[in-house]
Amino acid sequence: MDLSIITISRNMGMLSSLLKSIANSKHNLNLEVLCAWNGKENIKKNISLSYGFPIKIHYLKQYHFSSNNNILAEKANGRVLLFLNDDIVLVKDCLQNAWKAFQYPDVGIVGANLRYPNGRIQHAGVYFSDDGTPFHQYKNKLDYRDQKLSITKSVPAVTGAFILIGKEEFLKIKFDESFRIAGKDIALCLKYRSLINKEIVYVATAKAIHYENATRRLTRERLNPKEDLNLIKKLSKVSKSSKINQRYPKIRIVTEQSGWILHRMSSEIQKNIKNVKINEVWPDADIHYYFNYGYYQRRHQME
Helix, strand or coil: CCEEEEEEECCHHHHHHHHHHHHCCCCCCCEEEEEEECCCCCHHHHCCCCCCCCEEEEECCCCCHHHHHHHHHHHCCCCEEEEECCCEEECCCHHHHHHHHHCCCCEEEEEEEEECCCCEEEECCEEECCCCCEEECCCCCCECCCHHHCCCEECCECCCCEEEEEHHHHHHHCCCCCCCCCCHHHHHHHHHHHHCCCEEEEEEEEEEEECCCHHHHHHCCCCCCHHHHHHHHHHHHHHHHCCCCCCCCCEEEEECCCCCHHHHHHHHHHHHCCCEEECCCCCCCCEEEEECHHHHHHHHHHC
8 A cells, every 4th residue: 555644633524624635636546544533432423434545443532643643653554654634635736746756765754835724824844943943934924825935845844734754764763752742743853864864855736724723722732831842942952963954965066177267166165065066077966057057058069
């Protein structure tokens, strides 16, 4: 099986909306949905199970994000897991675009462009302030279609509302169950970076609507406990000191001979940016920068 979608719910309306959006998604994946149900036990009498994919309900009375998700991850049949909040509604091509990005060998975790119902961005990657406090870049400040949000890129972390990750890799780390409410998703990303040499990526074209904190309102867990935030600060400081969050592309510059003006300008770039080589054969470089363009044109005419 390709994909196991894992969600936690106690609200029939939200779960039904999520399942419907999955059913309406554009993809060619063999998938299943596993739900940790924290509500009344008569759910199977009220929910349609005929969406075209298996839906497995597991009654877990105590709501706890980390432990509930960890339990279902063990039971999942998919080689890839998608942890998805029940207050998410997928846009039609969201799964397809997230899955496509996940196929790159250097990508290990995928997050999505999540927006509020009013169109304002909720999540486009999680970053850290100097003291280690995590924050959502541009949260509630930009329209989800803004150009600044249109680029797929590596980010320090992504929200637990939408995390696509390989099952085998997830089971090496799992969600930290010592967190009461907040921070387990950030901790997962930080630990992932420290153990696995792959990128955590925000995929701009994987879009969904996020009715943020709808589940928390039901469980009356509205505030982030201080102990959770302190634990995240500690983890992010360790991550920062070991340079786990710093990812540099390999850049090859092809330019004039040493001593000429453009070569001297290229040398200034090399001084200020890591992983830069000038006029060297480097087929594995991420970026090949022909400086100036005339050289690039002559090179391709010869080829």
